Amino acid sequence: MNEAARKRALSLLDKRDYSRKMLIDKLTDKGVTAEDAAEVVDRLCAVGVVDDARYAALVVRHYSGRGYGERRIREELYHRGIGRELWDEALEEAGEPDSTVYRLLSARLRGSVSPEDMERARSYLLRRGFSREEVRGALERYASENEER
Numbered sequence: 001m002n003e004a005a006r007k008r009a010l011s012l013l014d015k016r017d018y019s020r021k022m023l024i025d026k027l028t029d030k031g032v033t034a035e036d037a038a039e040v041v042d043r044l045c046a047v048g049v050v051d052d053a054r055y056a057a058l059v060v061r062h063y064s065g066r067g068y069g070e071r072r073i074r075e076e077l078y079h080r081g082i083g084r085e086l087w088d089e090a091l092e093e094a095g096e097p098d099s100t101v102y103r104l105l106s107a108r109l110r111g112s113v114s115p116e117d118m119e120r121a122r123s124y125l126l127r128r129g130f131s132r133e134e135v136r137g138a139l140e141r142y143a144s145e146n147e148e149r
Contacts, residue, residue, distance in 0.1 A: 001038070002032070002033075002040065002146075003093065005027060005032045005036040005037060005040045006037075006040050007037045007039065008027060008028055008030055008032060008072045009023060009037075009040050009044060009142055010049075011098060012026055012027070013042075013044075013050070014051060016040025017054075017055050017058060018111070019050075019052050019055045019056075019080045019082050020041055020045055020050055020052050020054070020081065021036060021080070021082075021111075022081055023041050023044075023050060024037045024038055024041050024091065025081075027040070027041070045121075052082050052083060053084055053086050053089070053090070054128075055082065056086045056087065056089075056090035057065050057093055058088045059077055059080060059082070059090070060073055060077075060090045060091055060094050060111040061093060061094075063076055063092040064093075064095060067100055067103075067104050067128060068128050068129050069100075069101070069128055069129030069130030069131065069134065070091060070094065070097065070098055070129060070130075070131070070133055071130070071131065072128055072129025073091065073094065073129060074087060074129075075129070076112060077090070079090075079116075081110070085108060086110075088129060095133050098134065098137065098138065101125060101130050101134050101137075102138045102142065103114070103140040104124075104125060104128070105121055105138045105139065105142050106147035108120075108121045108124060109121050109142065109146075111146060113143055113146050113147060118143070121139070122135055122139060123142055125138070
């Protein structure tokens with residue numbers, strides 16, 4: 001194993017977590033050969049220093065905590081090189097999206113029920129990665145609760 005590549009990988013991991021793919025890409029960007037990078041990262045995976053399942057859970061917690069929906073989180077997992085076989089298990093930690101969607105919607109609209117504001121809020125929630133069904137349910141709930149006032 002290339003000692004310089006190992007040291008560089010450990011130095012990178014000292015600052016933050018990486019997925020297997022991201023760490024290999026980062027090492028090759030820093031001048032480590034693809035073969036050395038793969039060998040070092042495979043060894044780090046074998047001893048548990050690099051763990052894509054743990055990293056996937058971290059990504060899901062981060063993005064769901066920031067109010068993003070499942071579709072957007074799946075895009076992030078793909079972008080970060082996490083295998084699809086790990087996505088569903090990691091996404092179980094995200095919790096129920098209904099309360100998040102409703103909370104974001106309420107903060108966005110602040111009591112307004114105008115069609116223009118509702119449409120802008122709908123688009124906003126869809127861009128954040130929530131499904132059409134989740135958004136529709138939140139909009140209906142919001143409209144019924146705010147028309148009563």
